[in-house]
Amino acid sequence: MIRTEQQDGKITFCFEGRMDTASCSSVEADVGVQVDKxxxxxxxxxxxxxxxxxxxxxxxxxxxxxxxxxxxxVLNAAPQIKKVFKIAGMDQLVV
Amino acid sequence: MSKINFILRDELDELERISGxxxxxxxxxxxxxxTVFHVHFVIEEMVSNVIKYAFSDSATHEISLxxxxxxxxxxxxxxxxxxxxxxxxxxxxxTDLPLHEREIGGLGIHLVRKMVxxxxxxxxxxxxxxxxxxxxxTD
Numbered sequence: 001m002i003r004t005e006q007q008d009g010k011i012t013f014c015f016e017g018r019m020d021t022a023s024c025s026s027v028e029a030d031v032g033v034q035v036d037k038x039x040x041x042x043x044x045x046x047x048x049x050x051x052x053x054x055x056x057x058x059x060x061x062x063x064x065x066x067x068x069x070x071x072x073x074v075l076n077a078a079p080q081i082k083k084v085f086k087i088a089g090m091d092q093l094v095v
Numbered sequence: 096m097s098k099i100n101f102i103l104r105d106e107l108d109e110l111e112r113i114s115g116x117x118x119x120x121x122x123x124x125x126x127x128x129x130t131v132f133h134v135h136f137v138i139e140e141m142v143s144n145v146i147k148y149a150f151s152d153s154a155t156h157e158i159s160l161x162x163x164x165x166x167x168x169x170x171x172x173x174x175x176x177x178x179x180x181x182x183x184x185x186x187x188x189x190t191d192l193p194l195h196e197r198e199i200g201g202l203g204i205h206l207v208r209k210m211v212x213x214x215x216x217x218x219x220x221x222x223x224x225x226x227x228x229x230x231x232x233t234d
Contacts, residue, residue, distance in 0.1 A: 018114065021143040022107035051132070053139045054203035064194045080132040087209045088202055089190030 002027055009040030012075070016048040024055035035063045042067050043095075047076035057088055064093055097124050098163040105146045105156040110139055117162070124164040133210045133229055134162070134169060140203035141173055141182070141225060149177020149223070168212065171227040180223060181216045182207075 003014040013031060017023070035042050042063055046052070064072045073095045077085065085091045099120045103109040114135065121131045142158060150156050159174040188205040208214065213228040 018111060020107075020110055020139055021147075022111065025107070051135055051139075053136065053143070054206060055143075057202050061194060061197055065197075068195075080129060083129075084136065084206065087190075087206055089192075090194065093194075 002031070004034065010043060011038045011040070012043040012045050014045045014048065018051045019046075019049055019056040020051060020053045021055045024053065024059060028055070028059055031059060032062060035066055038067075041071050041073070043073045043075050045075045046078070046081060049081065050078065052081050052084060054088075057084070057090060060090065060093060064090075096163055096165045098161065101160040103142065103158045103160060105150055105158060107143060107146055109146075110142060113160075120162065121164075126164065126169065130169070130229060134171070137171060137207050137210055137227055137229065138162075138173075140207050141227070144180075144182070144203065145173065145175045145177055145223075149175055149180060151178065166231070167228070168231045169229045171229070173225045173227075174222055176222050179218050181218070182225065183214060183216050 002016070005012045005014065011034070013034070044060065044063070060072075060074060066072075072093065074085065074093045075095050077094050082091070082094055085094050097120075099116070101113050101116070103113065117135065117138070118131065121134060126134070138160065142160065145158055156176060159172075161172040163170045182204050185201075185204050187208075188201050190205065207227070210229065211227045212230040213226075215226045217224050
């Protein structure tokens with residue numbers, strides 16, 4: 001359900017579909033472990049995601065805290081998803 | 096005025112089960128894309144809160160969800176027989192703190208408050224009844 005791609009020390013997690021409370025709870029632990037292990041930049045690619053709940057924002061906050069400033073980014077978010085990040089005060093993560 | 100009702104079991108994957116029917120209802124009523132997203136978000140957050148926190152026994156519970164579309168916008172009513180919980184009693188969350196100072200969690204209700212026009216809660220007959228209004232629909 002999540003594909004990861006690695007290039008030049010950057011790891012990208014490609015999520016798909018509805019990242020709702022149920023799907024986030026099934027991937028949260030695994031993503032957390034992989035983010036912990038990553039040395040370089042971590043990115044979450046939302047190109048194939050059409051919905052996020054606050055559970056997904058929690059996964060992002062957790063990753064941003066672990067990686068530190070500038071080493072975590074959210075890519076290809078749809079406009080409605082960008083708005084959710086903005087309301088949550090997390091738009092600095094969205095590239 | 097057009098209305099749709101769902102009865103959900105207290106399991107998180109119920110929200111995905113209803114999402115197609117909910118989309119069809121919103122589409123039939125000409126609800127624009129931004130508002131559709133907000134409706135899904137508000138239902139996801141508030142119903143998943145009920146499923147995660149409202150029931151302390153092992154019995155199966157049902158959650159009633161009603162959505163009506165009218166001239167003033169969309170009204171969402173969520174009812175459950177879980178423990179008493181008024182989401183309006185939750186203090187406002189600070190979203191202007193730097194990310195490294197943020198608590199992980201507590202964002203859902205904060206975001207719902209920002210997306211709805213009105214929100215009211217009543218405890219009656221051992222049931223929680225939460226009413227949310229999402230403003231008048233525009234394209």
